[in-house]
Amino acid sequence: METLWFCILVFMLGTYVVLGGTDLGVGILHLFVARNEAERQQVIHSIRPVWKPNEVWLIAAGGTLFLAFPAALAVAFSGFYLALMLVLWLLVLRGLGLELRYHLPDVLWHQFWDVAMSVSSLLLALCLGAALGNVVRGVPLNEHGIFFEPLWTNFHVGEQTGILDWYTVLVGLAAVVALTNQGALWLNASVTGEVRARADRLASWLGPVLMILLIVLDVASFAARPDFRGGLSTRPWGIVFPVSAMGGLVLALTRRRSKPWLAYLASCAALYAMLCTATVSIYPNILPARIPANALTIQNAAAAPASLASALWWWIPGIFIIAGYFAFIHSRLRERGPVGEH
Amino acid sequence: MDAVTVHRLQFGFTAAFHYLFPQLTMGLALLIFILKTMALRGDEEANRASRFWAKIFGVSFALGVVTGIPMEFQFGTNWARFSKISGGVIGQTLAMEGVFAFFMEASFLYFLLYGERRLGQRGHWVAALLVWFGSWLSGFFIVGTNAWMQHPVGFEITPAGTARLTSLAALLTNPWAHVEYMHTMVGATITGCFTMAGVGAFYLLRRQHEANAKRFLSVAVVIGFIASAAAAMPTGDWQAKMVVKHQPPTFAAMEGHFFTQDRAAMILIGQPNMQTLHIDNPLEIPGLLSFLTYRRWNAEVKGLTKFPREEWPENIPLLYFCYHIMAGLGTIFIAIMSLAAWLLWRKKLAGSRWMLWILMLALPFPFIANTAGWMTSALPSRVPKTSRPETLASRCSGSSDCTRCWR
Numbered sequence: 001m002e003t004l005w006f007c008i009l010v011f012m013l014g015t016y017v018v019l020g021g022t023d024l025g026v027g028i029l030h031l032f033v034a035r036n037e038a039e040r041q042q043v044i045h046s047i048r049p050v051w052k053p054n055e056v057w058l059i060a061a062g063g064t065l066f067l068a069f070p071a072a073l074a075v076a077f078s079g080f081y082l083a084l085m086l087v088l089w090l091l092v093l094r095g096l097g098l099e100l101r102y103h104l105p106d107v108l109w110h111q112f113w114d115v116a117m118s119v120s121s122l123l124l125a126l127c128l129g130a131a132l133g134n135v136v137r138g139v140p141l142n143e144h145g146i147f148f149e150p151l152w153t154n155f156h157v158g159e160q161t162g163i164l165d166w167y168t169v170l171v172g173l174a175a176v177v178a179l180t181n182q183g184a185l186w187l188n189a190s191v192t193g194e195v196r197a198r199a200d201r202l203a204s205w206l207g208p209v210l211m212i213l214l215i216v217l218d219v220a221s222f223a224a225r226p227d228f229r230g231g232l233s234t235r236p237w238g239i240v241f242p243v244s245a246m247g248g249l250v251l252a253l254t255r256r257r258s259k260p261w262l263a264y265l266a267s268c269a270a271l272y273a274m275l276c277t278a279t280v281s282i283y284p285n286i287l288p289a290r291i292p293a294n295a296l297t298i299q300n301a302a303a304a305p306a307s308l309a310s311a312l313w314w315w316i317p318g319i320f321i322i323a324g325y326f327a328f329i330h331s332r333l334r335e336r337g338p339v340g341e342h
Numbered sequence: 343m344d345a346v347t348v349h350r351l352q353f354g355f356t357a358a359f360h361y362l363f364p365q366l367t368m369g370l371a372l373l374i375f376i377l378k379t380m381a382l383r384g385d386e387e388a389n390r391a392s393r394f395w396a397k398i399f400g401v402s403f404a405l406g407v408v409t410g411i412p413m414e415f416q417f418g419t420n421w422a423r424f425s426k427i428s429g430g431v432i433g434q435t436l437a438m439e440g441v442f443a444f445f446m447e448a449s450f451l452y453f454l455l456y457g458e459r460r461l462g463q464r465g466h467w468v469a470a471l472l473v474w475f476g477s478w479l480s481g482f483f484i485v486g487t488n489a490w491m492q493h494p495v496g497f498e499i500t501p502a503g504t505a506r507l508t509s510l511a512a513l514l515t516n517p518w519a520h521v522e523y524m525h526t527m528v529g530a531t532i533t534g535c536f537t538m539a540g541v542g543a544f545y546l547l548r549r550q551h552e553a554n555a556k557r558f559l560s561v562a563v564v565i566g567f568i569a570s571a572a573a574a575m576p577t578g579d580w581q582a583k584m585v586v587k588h589q590p591p592t593f594a595a596m597e598g599h600f601f602t603q604d605r606a607a608m609i610l611i612g613q614p615n616m617q618t619l620h621i622d623n624p625l626e627i628p629g630l631l632s633f634l635t636y637r638r639w640n641a642e643v644k645g646l647t648k649f650p651r652e653e654w655p656e657n658i659p660l661l662y663f664c665y666h667i668m669a670g671l672g673t674i675f676i677a678i679m680s681l682a683a684w685l686l687w688r689k690k691l692a693g694s695r696w697m698l699w700i701l702m703l704a705l706p707f708p709f710i711a712n713t714a715g716w717m718t719s720a721l722p723s724r725v726p727k728t729s730r731p732e733t734l735a736s737r738c739s740g741s742s743d744c745t746r747c748w749r
Contacts, residue, residue, distance in 0.1 A: 049456070052407065052448035060440030062414050067437040070429020070504070077418020077425075084419050092408040099404035103397075146422075303430030304506035311434055313510075318441035325449040332453070332460060 001308045002298040005068040006279075006286065008315065012064055014275045016057035017128075018182070018268045023051045025183020027094060027121030028176070031114060033187060033198040040114070044098070046190045049333055051098060053325065055091075067311055071145075071301040072286045079139060079147040080131065083163045087127050093120040122176060129175025133168030136278050137161070137224050141289035145296065157224050159290055167224040174213045178271060181206040185252055185267045189260035200256060203263075207253035211246060214274070218242055221281065227292065231281055238280040245273035349420040354720070356412050358713055363406035365712045368481055368527065369534020370399045371474040374454070376561060378470040382463060391557045392470070393458075395538065400455050403447070403477075428490075431497050431505045434513060435487040443480030446472055478527060482519075485526050489519035492719070493588055521584050522719070525577040528569050529715060532675060533708040535566030539682070540705030543698040556692055559682075559701075563691065567683040570675040578672065579634070586635055592722040594646040595658045596665040597631060606631040606643035610670070614662045619647065655722030664717040671711035678704055 026047050034040040065073045077084060097117030101110055134149070140160055141147045152162035155169075164172075184206055187199035222228050232238060248270030256263035282288050287296040302308065374392050381389035414436065417425045453461055453469040461469060496512030497505045507513065542558030545551045585593045594600070598609050600619040608631040612624035632641040646654060655661050678700060685691040691698075 049452040052404075052451060053445060055407070056440060056444045056448045059411060059414060059444055060437065062411075063433065063437030063440040066414075066417065066425065066429050067433030070433055071426045073418045073429060074422035074426035077415060078420075078422035081419045084415055088412045088415055091411055095404055095408040099401060103401065303433065304500065304504075307430040307434065307507040310507060310510045311437065314438060315441065318438075322441065322445045325445055329449055329452070332457070 001305050002068075002302045003284075004312075005064075005302065005308055006283070006298045009061065009064050009068060010275060010279045012057055012061040014272045016054070016061055017179075017275055018271050019050070019054035020058055021125070021179040021271060022182050022186045023047045023054055024094075024121045024125050025179040025181065026186060027097075027117050027183070028125065028180050029183050029187065029199070029202065031118045033184075033195050033202070035194075037110075039193075039195050042191050042193075042195055043187065044101075046187065048098065050329060053329065055095070068303055068308060069286055069298065069301040070303055072296055075141070075146055075296060075301075076135075076139075076287055079149055080134070080163065081148070082151050083127060083131065083149075087124065087131075090120040090124045090127065093117070094124065125176045125179045126172040129172035130164060130168040132175070132275075132278055133171030134163060135287060136171070136221065136282060137165075137167050138288035138290045138292075138295070141287070141291070141294040141296065143294060145294060147289075161290070167220060170213075170217060170220060174210070174217050177206060177210045177213055178274065181210050181249075181252075182264075182267050182271060185256060185260070185264045188256055189264045203253070203256055207249055211249055214242070214245065214249075218277075225281075225288075228281055235280060235283075238277070241273045241277040241280060245270045245277060248273060353413075353416050353420050356409070356416055357720075358716070360406065360409040360413055361713065361716060362709055363402050363409060364477075364481070365530040365533040365709065366402045366537060367399060367406050368477050368530035369532070369537070370395055370402065371477040371534075372531055373534050373538055373561060373565060374399060375470045375474040376565065377557075378467045380561075382467050387553055387557045388561075391554055391561070394554065396454050399473075400451065403451060407448075427504045429504075431494075431507045431513065432487045432490055434507060434510060435483045435490070439480050439483035439487075443476050443483060445476075447476035447480065450476070481527060481530070482523055485523040486514060486516065486519040488719070489516050489522050492522070493518035493584075518584055518588070521577070521580045525573070525581045525715075528573045528577050529708070529712045531569040532566060532573060533712060535562040535569060535679075536675070536701075536705055536708045538562035539566060539701045540703075543701040546692055547695065547698050547702065552692075559691060560686060563679060563682045563686050566675075567679040570672070570679045573672050574676060578669075582634070589722065590644055591646060591649040591653045592655055592661075594644060594649070595655045595661050595722065596718060598662045598666075599631065599643060599645050600647055601645040602642060602648050603645065604632070604642050605629045605640045606635075608634065609666075611666070614659050616658060657721060661718060661721045664714040664721065667714040668711050668718060671707050671714070675704075675708065675711070 026043060030040060030043045034043045062073075093116050097113040097120065101113040101117075137157060139147050139149060149161065149163045152164040153160060155162070155165045157165050157167050181203060184199045184203040188196055188203055191199070248266040248268075251266035252263040252270065255266070284297050284299070285295045286298050286301050289295040374395050377388045377392035377395065381392060417436075450469045450472040453466070454473050457469060458466045490513060493516060494505075495516045495518075496507060496509040498508050500506050538558050539562035542555040542562060545555035546559070582593070585596070598612065598614045598621050599606060600614075600621075605628060607624075607626040607628045609621055610625045610627065612621035612626070614620075615622050629639040632643055633639050635641065635643055646658075682691060682697055682701060685694050685697055
């Protein structure tokens with residue numbers, strides 16, 4: 001039961017990374033791919049109908065973490081207090097940028113929110129990547145099962161690490177590149193004209209850079225977590241995830257001209273696979289510790305089995321309803337040609 | 343100031359600031375749905391009005407989302423131990439809110455704002471319906487979460503000291519949740535109505551967009567009259583009875599009722615003096631508190647001194663003032679809306695500039711009343727003190743009443 005809910009949680013987070021990540025990538029890129037107001041409208045309109053439902057995946061994933069693994073939420077959120085407060089401000093800025101920009105026809109107002117959205121999207125991608133890096137690397141949980149991390153200490157991976165060290169910064173950078181690539185592939189598929197050409201050019205070098213970063217990251221993970229070698233030998237099938245992430249990225253890179261939607265979907269699959277790589281490597285921990293004995297596992301962090309079982313009764317129908325909403329949104333938006341024409 | 347106080351202030355600020363937006367969104371969602379229904383029956387003016395308010399709804403919704411995410415996160419960042427204990431229970435309602443309510447709202451809001459031509463009139467009406475339904479459903483799950491913290495049901499305490507859900511049905515049918523939900527939704531409707539009426543009055547006073555403004559006023563005043571009345575009777579009355587039954591010391595503190603009395607007086611205005619345990623400079627109606635509480639003019643109402651000191655709410659004057667601000671403003675809302683509804687019925691509202699001024703200036707007050715109402719609910723009980731989790735296990739061992747079990 002705990003493993004099932006762990007999978008559900010990874011699925012919901014992964015969907016946020018894929019869909020919300022697209023919006024973040026577009027947010028990062030929009031200053032560079034759009035050179036005038038008309039192009040900017042084109043870019044933003046491609047995500048405006050979907051960014052709110054996409055972001056709800058993050059909220060729902062947070063709710064699911066609370067429901068299924070309350071101890072993990074309690075320990076992780078209080079331990080990452082400083083980083084989370086930053087993330088909250090960034091989420092606020094970005095959401096407001098998307099919504100408030102259009103309500104005043106003023107150049108300064110537009111410039112402010114455009115830059116705010118771009119910068120906050122970039123920093124959010126970095127933060128989310130660094131957060132994942134922290135979880136994979138393990139946090140300094142003490143014997144009482146709690147921890148507190150400052151934003152950084154000496155950037156080494158050691159016993160008393162900060163939220164930012166060389167490893168988590170590396171994961172953060174990989175996340176920025178991965179999501180920017182995702183945003184470029186989305187624009188490549190969903191808009192036309194000059195903007196599409198620019199997005200295409202960006203994707204042509206973002207893809208290879210990302211692949212190199214991922215290889216570096218995979219090697220670095222073994223350096224940051226010596227125990228991963230053991231994990232790989234007990235679950236050798238886990239290798240399928242990094243391999244399919246690479247495959248997805250290659251497919252996205254090569255097919256982005258001939259089949260732009262296929263390329264975007266391949267990149268989505270690659271993002272899921274990257275997240276799975278990370279989660280398989282930590283399983284059965286949900287919050288690994290620098291001292292392995294103190295780790296929070298899915299068993300000792302989970303809510304009571306009865307709670308988990310009763311939640312399945314509503315979660316399964318719920319997810320089908322949500323799938324219906326998304327199918328409806330996307331079919332309606334495709335129906336009348338390119339996005340942006342109301 | 344200790345860490346817990348700082349956490350309470352931070353969380354309280356987040357919650358109070360957040361709730362400025364959802365109360366408007368939930369109120370407007372209902373009104374927009376009503377306007378769209380009128381539009382479907384051929385009222386083109388109502389359709390124009392609904393487009394205007396949908397834009398304001400969109401901004402308020404976005405602000406509600408971005409201020410609401412911090413609340414969810416702050417359960418973990420600020421109340422870690424409370425979350426660990428109770429996540430298995432209230433995680434259910436919070437996750438259900440995401441899965442059932444937020445996705446519905448967020449998916450159809452775009453169509454409400456920009457989908458009129460894409461979906462056609464009937465489809466657009468459905469979008470308005472789903473946005474309304476989604477926003478009110480989300481209100482239910484959140485109030486359900488809060489209600490469990492006020493009046494926990496459907497759970498047991500495990501040997502490890504955490505709460506384990508025993509009945510999802512009991513959690514969702516918590517009687518406290520139903521009463522609190524109705525009172526909260528009526529409060530949100532009042533905010534929506536006063537906002538719509540205030541903007542309508544503003545345009546009429548400036549002689550701008552008069553046709554639109556009249557439609558704003560007529561819908562907002564009719565619904566606002568019903569909602570203002572319902573805030574007191576029956577929903578406020580039910581809510582008060584719930585507090586009397588399950589948290590009697592809190593009720594006595596809210597009312598500023600210190601000593602047990604027959605024919606207890608209802609205090610309208612006055613300052614509680616915690617040294618003498620009296621109300622200074624009171625204005626009161628004899629017997630009314632007895633009547634409202636027990637429907638008998640000479641019934642005995644228990645005073646605060648009847649209960650041991652450690653059961654008293656922490657900051658009694660603040661609680662007393664929050665409650666009196668809410669109830670006092672609520673009474674004024676009934677008066678304003680009754681007068682406006684009477685003028686509307688006599689077809690004199692648009693010409694009565696004095697009434698339009700009152701409606702316009704009244705706009706901010708429902709926000710204050712709703713905030714004061716939530717403070718009344720949040721101050722006395724339900725203070726998740728991270729330092730003493732064992733009190734949950736000792737005081738809330740059963741599923742019976744347990745006020746202040748988070749202390």
